[in-house]
Amino acid sequence: MIGLEKLIDWEGFREILPRCWEKLRKNAAGRKAFDVVLMFKALVLQHLSD
Helix, strand or coil: CHHHHHHCCHHHHCCCHHHHCCCCCCCCCCCCCCCHHHHHHHHHHHHHHC
16 A cells, blocks of 8 residues: 555545445434545555455
């Protein structure tokens, strides 16, 4: 991941990513959602490991 941090500006995706994961919450119960950039990094790494 250290190599990717130097190559990719992950924070540049922060503005557009919430549109992909838009989900209306009915109430505030439950656990807070994971950070969208963190989840995006996980998906990229998963794809690269295939």
